[in-house]
Amino acid sequence: MPIPSGAREGAVALSERYAGVVLDIDGVLVRGAEPIPGSAGAVERLIAAGVGIAFATNNAARTPEQVAAALRAAGVPATAEFVVTSAMAAAGMLTPGTRCLIIGMEGLRQALDRRGCVEIRAPGDAEAVVVGLDTDLRWDDLRRATLALAAGARFLGTNGDVTFPGPDGLWPGNGAVLAALTAATGRSPELAGKPHAPLLLAAADRLPPPEGGQRLLMVGDRHETDIVGAAALGWDTALVLSGVATAEDERVWTPPPTYVAPTLAALLRRLTQDSRV
Ligand SMILES: [Mg+2]
Known part of the structure; x- marks a missing residue:
């Protein structure tokens, strides 16, 4: 040949x-x-x-x-x-219909909605806590997630990157927020990302x-x-x-x-x- x-x-x-x-x-x-x-x-x-x-x-x-x-x-x-x-990968780890307490932005909300998951805000109603980067994160988000995790909700993180590059240095990534929830609850997340x-x-x-x-x-x-x-x-x-x-x-x-x-x-x-x- x-x-x-x-x-x-x-x-x-x-x-x-x-x-x-x-x-x-x-x-x-x-x-x-x-x-x-x-x-x-x-x-x-x-x-x-x-x-x-x-x-x-x-x-x-x-x-x-x-x-x-x-x-x-x-x-x-x-x-x-x-x-x-x-x-999207995190959403794929959940069964359609799962009641989710969400920390995240449009990408995560859309992915969970397309999966057929239901967003809830009350910690006692959550079957899963799903956490992605949210640049508007508030203490109340962490409070509700902590309560839901303590009550036994499944703990999912989109990715565990603790930092990501910003124009003036490394910025805190989703992994840093997950670490805060782990510190508060003793729970470790399942992770979807690379x-x-x-x-x-x-x-x-x-x-x-x-x-x-x-x-x-x-x-x-x-x-x-x-x-x-x-x-x-x-x-x-x-x-x-x-x-x-x-x-x-x-x-x-x-x-x-x-x-x-x-x-x-x-x-x-x-x-x-x-x-x-
Ligand atoms: Mg890269």
């Missing part, structure tokens, strides 16, 4: 290796609202090559429609049906099922969430250095990523070159 020489042949071989790619968003495709150079074109080439694409974010504040619109504004071809947030499986499995549900030796590939910029979570599911992993992780961190990367690349665009160049050999 001749060795394919063109980019198109390389791309076809790539789709034989990977049924789909799950892309983390911040640090891979964008930094805040700024596009990461080459990433939009790389996504277009993956789609043209017939590789399934899903976008997975631990950010629970926004709806998938808002996330997809922000990606399109950055030039990335994205539609809401291929976006999975940790809020590195836990629910978000990654929900993203995989948007992809064609692997067949004939195909695998799934996770691309992310945080080793402790993106890479650790996907490796635990047996997926291939690619750590890109366009976000949080830097090459100086390499000695602490356990398990080691399948690939390390400066950017998504550089990763795709390497994958398509490998595929021609």
